[in-house]
Every structure is written in C-alpha cells, then in structure tokens.
Amino acid sequence: MRIVVMLLGLVLFCSPVKAETYRIATLDGITYADISAMVIKAYARLGHNATVINYPGERALFQSSQGIADAELVRTAIVGRLYPTLVRIPVPIDTARITAFMRKGLPPVRNWEDLLQYRIGVEIGFKSAEFYTRDMNVTAFSDRERMFRVLDAGRLDVVVVLRRIGDQVINRLNLQNVYASDPPLSVEPLYHYVHKKHETLVPELARVFTELLANGTFEKSKQAQQLTP
Template sequence: MNKFIGALLAVLLFSGLARAEKPVITFTTPTQLESAAARFFEDLYSEAFGRLGYGFKLLPRPTKRSLKDAESGEADGETARIDDPALEKQFPDLIRVDEPVGSMTLIVYTIDGPLRFDGWEDLSLLGKDDLVGYPRGILAIEQHAREFGHARVYITNSALQGCRMLTAGRLDYIISPRSLLRKLCSGSQGCDYSRLVEAGVLERIPTYPYLHRRHAALAPELARVLREMKADGAYRRIIQKWEKPSD
C-alpha cells in the first residue's frame, strides 16, 4: 500500500513539473492591460498558443518600444501590426503571421473644420492655415506624411494629447486609429470623444501578429490555428466577450 501511495505521489509530482515547464510565448502590446483590446488579445492568443502546447503572457509597452522589444528578442512577438514593408525593413527580425486578427481604421477628426476626406489623396485639400496633428509612432500615418498638402503638421506624443489639443482649439484636425482614440479619450482625461466629429475615413488596414525570427517555424502553425478558431467559432466567441479591435 505504501509503495502504491509513493508511486502515485511520484506520478502527480512528475505531471505537476511537466505542467510547470510548459513553454510560454510572450507578446508585447501597445495597449494598456486593462483595456478591452488587451483582454481580447490575451484571450485570443492564450487559446491559440494553448492549442499548440504553449502558455501565453502579454507584456504592455509604449507603441515604439513594443516593436523594439519584440524585434530585439526580449519578447517572442507582437500582438497586431499592419502589413507594412517599411515596418519589415525597420524590424527585419520580425516575421508576419499570415492570418489577420483585426483591422485598424484611420480617421480624420475635427471639432468644426469644414473639410471632409475620403482617402489619403483628399489630404491635398488641406491649406496652409490648417493645423493637423497625428500621434508619433504609427507607421501607417507616418508613411503618408508628404500627402498633408500645405497644412502645418504637429506630431503629438500620443493620440490623447492630440485629442486634448483639438478640443482646446490648438489643432484643426487630428488623424488617429478610431479604436485607439475611443479607448483613450474620456471627459475625465480632458478629452471628450463625444465632441469629436469624424471628418472622414482615410484607410481600413488589416492587422497581423508578428513573431521573432527565432520562431519562424511557429508562424504557419499559428496562422493555421487562428483560421481554425475562426472556423469553429472560438474567434467570434472571444470577440463577443471583448470588443473586436477592428474599428
């Protein structure tokens, strides 16, 4: 009997050690951990990597540091970025996973500006008296910086700063991902989103996970699992639990 109990304890101890040694994939994210977007990513990737035999941990970082930490190998990847040749050139050790997890909608906001926009080409309507701001570190905006017509451009430290400057009358227009600005801005933070007027959509861009090059073999497997999750309803279930980061 004692031998049986000893053997049983040994099995339980071994299985506990095996669980403890489960490899963990870490992804950086430029969103705050308490945000709906971060919780969406945490649930999405926890399930996706769980199906592949990995644990998962989310690491919040500032926008540019998020990519740098993933590219340096400090983390194993990044939650969601657009498919941008400029990004891949700047961060050559990051590999795109070929399955989108959301999308980013870039919006021009104003309070009472008269202009309306339908695509990047309409930025040429901006005149020399127009003050336009956009947040530092968003490559999808930065690569169109030359299309701002004759406007005076102000690069803000964050989308929230741009919102505050817009509502204070220091800017005429700001450009930002809708989901980012909606989550950051509230009356208590000095920027009431309900005051903003959408002056037009510049672009809707799919976003993809990126893995560090050392996990290149894992990229097609993660893409396959994400497609499976969309097919079996897991992806939709997680979207319904948290807001989809695609607006």
C-alpha cells in the same frame, strides 16, 4: 534490444512539446483586449503560455524587433517591411480602420491628400499613419490623450488613429469638439508578428488562427469584451 530502441523512439516522438512562455509586446492591450485573448488562446492551443505587455508604440516595436519581447500583438503589413526581424503570421486577425478625427466645423476628409491643408497629430509608433503623412504638417505625440486634448482645444485640425482607439479616447475624455470623419482614410488587415528567432511558430500559429476564426471563437471573444464594463 531492437524492441527497447523502438519503444524509446516512440516515447520521444510522442512526448509533448515543452511549454514555453512568450512575451508579446503591444502599444495598447486594453483597446485590443479581444485580440489579446485570441492570441493567448492560440499559443495555449500549441501548449505554450503567452503574456501581453503594454508599451508606448515605438517602444513596443523596439522590444519585439530586437527580440527582447518574443512577438508583436498586432500590426499592419507595413511593419513587416520596415522591421525585417519581425515575421508576419499570414492570417489577418482583425482590420485597422485608419480614421481622421477632426475638429468640429471642419469638413470630413475623403483621402490622405485631403489632409495636406491641415495640422495633423500622429501617435509615435503608429507606422501606417507615419508613412502616409510623412510629407505633411505633422506633430508627433507620445501621449495619445494629450494629442486629443490638443485637437479638442483647436491647436490641431486632425488626429489620425484607429477608429476603435479614437472612439474610446473621445468617450473617456468626454470631448465635445471632435468627430470621426467617415469613411476611414484606409482599411488594412492586422497581423500578429513573431521575432525571427521564433520563425518555426509561424505555420502552427497560422493554422490555429485560421481555426479560431473559422469556428467563431474570435467573434465570441470580441462580443465578450464588448460586454465587459
């Protein structure tokens, strides 16, 4: 009897973790295709499935912070302070270059204080930009491309977005009157977040992210996405 019980315990101990499917919210899965691929791979390493779902910026945070979605693809550290139901995986997986895109003819800006004199466009749900420009002359937009068209038409002076996002919008819309001010206003690490109901995933995801970053898997994913037309 003792042998049977011991064998049963061994079987239970060695049984694989039940595969779960996790829904990951993001404000821009296309721009973050490289990060999406890495995060999906990390969940797969743990025996789980993951799917990345695009939402407008504010709605993405609503879905993840309320537990409707299971996780938030990538956000800056300020999101963890603003949304206590979201738990940060303590391994940065990319860098946010928060950049001022200016109308041509205006001088480049060096810091947030330089924006005080300008009419600023910010995308709703971009929490870092909302925080740093909270006492400024800001117009909030739910449509990113419309925001850039307004800037190009001269009805805004500056738009604050991530560099990779702004560059893609300018190229896609072929805007001629907008340029990226350099250096960026801020450079901040980007983190993956899970809803607190999945807090047990945090140490395992941290371990896998560290491995993927160390062995070059993430860099290969970035390069593959850059080569994709």
